[in-house]
Amino acid sequence: MDAETALFQQHRARLFGLAYRMLGSPSDAEDVLHDAWLRWHAQDTAILDDPEAWLVTVTTRLALDRLRRARREREHYTGPWLPEPLVPDDDHPEAELERGETLTLSFLLLLERLSPEERAAFLLHEVFDYSHAEAAAILGIAEDACRQRVHRARTRLRGGRPRFNVDVPTRQRMLQRFVEAMKKPDLETLRALFAEDAIAIADGGGVVRAVLRPLQGVERLARLYMQLGSRFYSLPEVEFTIAMLNGEPVLLARVDDTLVSATWIECEGDRITATLALRHPAKLARLAAVTNAASRASLH
Template sequence: MDPQTALFQQHRPRLFGLAYRMLGTPADAEDVLHDAWLRWHAQDTAALDDPEAWLVTVTTRLALDRLRRARTEREHYPGPWLPEPLLVDADQPEAQLERAESLTLSFLLLLERLSAEERAAFLLREVFDYSHAEAAAMLEISEDACRQRVHRAKQRLRQERPRPDAPDTDRQHRLLERFAEALQQPDMDTLRALFAEDAVHISDGGGLVTATLRPLHGAERLARLYLQIALHQRGQGVRHEIHRLNGTPALLSWQGDTLISASWIDEDETGISAIHALRHPGKLARLAAVTKSPGPASLH
């Protein structure tokens, strides 16, 4: 491997982690890295004082451009949009992406509440530990403007997620086990007891399969929805497996060899506070390819 390629590969995990957190889909992150590599390959790297800063700057700006385009496209998206899980082997460097709590699917969805500019500034400063001055230079803004963007982002995230605690993955796993059991033996009271009173359900079908077109709120409504789903699936050979996606447990539902949904939850002391159901066939395709081996696997 030539020195220029070796240097790019050295920084690749950080670049990928940044692009994925910016965009929420591995394929888009890979496209950004491909474009960054082309620019890197055309660059006289011997003239660079700080190759890492150059690479992070280019990756950030490419991701910003792609995110702005994606936001415009998502204005016409049928129903809620959910991020796509990241699938890497635990031995690959991408599996060691810093600050894993910022990699969860729920947190990626939370980042969607920020503007593209706030998202970039927040990630550079709070996740990747660049100073305000360094992040400002990468974004071509003043240091004061960078501070303001980070401050607004943190305020907005606190409003959306008042509990700053890391997810309790053991409790999430137990709740998903009980949820899977309730789907196999559907009962309204059993399902109702799993949900917090103000629980919310968000489903992404991309307009290609049946899914709720707006969030549903309330334990009663969610229990009725999943009771109907469970009764409809009776006798259709649907099975459920718990896997690990982006560091937290998720429930994968299969019908034969077809993955029909991937669901992950947020929880509080009263039960499931939010359930996110990914049903978009395209987003499930890569996930299905990795999880078709018998029995649950650990996906990072």
Template sequence: MDAQTALFQQHRPRLFALAYRMLGTPGDAEDVLHDAWLRWNDQDTSMLDDPEAWLVTVTTRIALDRLRRAKTEREHHVGPWLPEPLIADEEEPAMQAERGQSLQISFLLLLERLSAEERAAFLLHEVFDYSHGEAAAMLGISEESCRQRTHRARQHLRAGRPRFTHAPQIQQRLLEKFMLAMQQPSPDLLKTLFAEDVTLVSDGGGRVTAALRPLHGSDRLIRLYMQIALRYDEVRATHRLQWLNGAPALLTWVDGELATVMWIETDGERIAAIHALRDPLKLARLRAVTPDPARAS
């Protein structure tokens, strides 16, 4: 490996982490890094005072252009849009531990409330610890403009943040109870798990069955999951808990195919919100490396 390639690889984890948080899909993040590498390969790196700053600047600006296009495309997405999860080894463990909360699906969804410019400024300053001056230089704007964008981003995120914040261990316990409830379903059992105003957001991408709008209320979700559980009696369904994007997730296989990945938010005692990813295209990377537990056994 030549020195220029080695230097790019040294900074690659940070560049991928930034691009993924900008775009919400690993594939798009990889495309951004590919374009950044091509520009890096054409650059005379001996002339650079700060290679990391150059790489982060290029990656951010490529991601910004791609995010602007993606926002237009997501307006025509069939039903709600959810980010695509990371596979465990797609970001270095040290970086996951350092910024695990900023990987969570609920946080990535909050970032969707921001303009592309606000998102970039917020991530550079708040998540990746660049000063306003450094972030401004990377974005090609004044330091005051960068401060304003970051401030507006904080305001939008505060307005839309989840009502509750609890340790992932609590989420895991509730997911374990939910998994058991789906194996031996009853309305009374599900009622003990769902908050009265629980919300479900599911993303099927128009390719599989999923709610086209968020569903609200425990009674509605109890009826839905009772129907799903009865369907599971007719097929071979298996479940497993797995850590994804800084939080526990429930993976469900149907007839050997990964069908759903589910994350929850909790009020500390019950499930307050469910995010269910069902789009086969977004599950493809995870499906390729995560076998059905029943088949593995």
């Protein structure tokens, strides 16, 4: 490996972590890194005072351009859009992506409240610990403008109750209760499972059946999952497993070895406050590799 490639690889985890949090899509983040590498390869690196700053600047600006395009495309997306989780591998193991708690789907979805410019400033300052002056230089704006973007981002996110401290055992236990309730659907059991203001979001992308807008309220969710349990989850051919993705447990449902849904939950105490269900076949196909028995527990 030549020195130029080695230097890029040295910073690759940070660059990927930034691009992924900007875009919520591993494939889009990889595309950004590919473009950044091409620019790096064409650059005379010997004249750079700070190669890392150059790479972070190029990656951030490429991700910003791609996010602006993606936002326009998502205006025509059918139903809610959910970020696509990472499948850990040798190229971007989650443990190297810094501040892993900001990789949760709930946090990535919360970032969708921000404009692309606010998102970039917030991530650089709050997640990757660049000063306002450093972030402003990366974004090519005045320091005061950067500070304002970060402040607006904090204000927009304040009501979203981001959960940075993920209690994995509690989530796993609640997912097990969720499966048990689905297999023997009963309205009273389901009502006791959800918080009063619980919300359900599903991403089918218009390709498969899914609720076309977020549903909120314990009664709506109880009736939704009563229906899903009766028609699908209670079928004997449905296999449930729990995997760890983006630092938190996820419930995977398979039929005949085909992954048909991936569901994350948020909870407070013994109540589920949110369900995020990924049902888009193209997104699930990229998750289907998560079949290693060592990384999941079967639910019977």
